[in-house]
Amino acid sequence: MILTYGGTQTMGDFIQTGILPIDKHLGGLRKHSFVLVEHEPEVEGEYLSIQVARNVIENSIVIVVLTSMIPTKFKEKIINIQTSEETSRAKLKEAIDNNLIIIDGYSALVGAERTEGTFYVENPSDINSWIEQINNALKEAESRNSLENTFIVIPYFSVIIDISDEKSGIDLMKYLREVSSKVFSVIIAIGKWPYTEKFWEKVRSLGFDVIIEVSRYIYKLREYRYFRIKYCSWRDSRKISQSKYLFRVEIPGPGFTVYIPKVVITGPYNSGKSTFVSTISKSSVSVDFMGTTVALDFGILSIGGISAHVFGTPGQERFDEILSYLAKEALGVILIVDSTRPETFERAREMLEKLYLKDVPIVVAANKQDLEGALPPEKVRELLKLPRGIPVVPTVAYDRNSVFRVFEKLYEIISQSSGGYP
Known part of the structure; x- marks a missing residue:
């Protein structure tokens, strides 16, 4: 059974993400949404997906697929994102202990020891190994009677593409598209590395419900980072895609904020x-x-x-x-x-x-x-x-x-x- 902290939250068809423009202009994330965060390299776009995971974990099950850090490091990062004066670190830690499910695809890559209590990807170069552990994590979420109250977040999806190949990455995204119809939302972040144009064409054809672009620009010798909502299946994207939102990442601190x-x-x-x-x-x-x-x-x-x-x-x-x-x-x-x-x-x-x-x-x-x-x-x-x-x-x-x-x-x-x- 899912444990909630900081008050009861009614899921309904939408949930607030804590990312102001998403909540204000999209109404939050819609149930069964498939979300893509495409970001320029080294602009910390992956933190948008991590922030959503942090913001919903007090009232939802969150399955996080790790490809770039060990589980203890990720938990430490989440605990250090303090978004509300009302949520103590102790309550947040309790929510993480009870509501976070980790799929560890990183430890095998670097030869680190397996972390107890996680789903371990033994062969990260084999896409079926990822699918197997995601299925196991979904069974765990379902055992808590909360599959439709579950988020899947993959902050560094590019690593999976890099250690396998573009076709395997597309196959995994197709699988996640199907999974999104069973859970509340699936969010993946992909760096805009020089993959082939054919790869990006296939990505665009997968039917993402929300596409968020994260990029940067230089103004008076200073770099600023921004994100914009390029597309949303339940809103008129022509208007909302024109607005760009500056952001910063502060950890320890409030995390990813406009x-x-x-x-x-x-x-x-x-x-x-x-x-x-x-x-x-x-x-x-x-x-x-x-x-x-x-x-x-x-x-x-x-x-x-x-x-x-x-x-x-x-x-x-x-x-x-x-x-x-x-x-x-x-x-x-x-x-x-x-x-x-x-x-x-x-x-x-x-x-x-x-x-x-x-x-x-x-x-x-x-x-x-x-x-x-x-x-x-x-x-x-x-x-x-x-x-x-x-x-x-x-x-x-x-x-x-x-x-x-x-x-x-x-x-x-x-x-x-x-x-x-x-």
């Missing part, structure tokens, strides 16, 4: 900027004098599958040069206003005029909505004379969920503008 390298938090004096930054950040620094920021707030955000570096600027006019400098290379700006003090909106409009010149995505946070006399977002929009494309989000700066909704809205705008990156 990423905003630079967000500027600004607004008039005493609008709640420092509280906003400190509420959402796992670490933050503020330079202030008598309770007022006189230089910069800086924080590192990690919540709800989003990570970001955030910079808060002082609200006084003498610091406008700092605002202009930071906004020049920011991917997004959050303007915080005190919705109980409309007399500060003139200053907010001055700051907006400077930001319009930078052509950067902007979200307005109508803060202090919990206080008496707070203006509703519609009135804030009217008084600020905002263009239609700038959203106003009701906010309470000391509430994490409230602040997260602001970042979620900003990330949505960034991902839809200019392909989601500079």
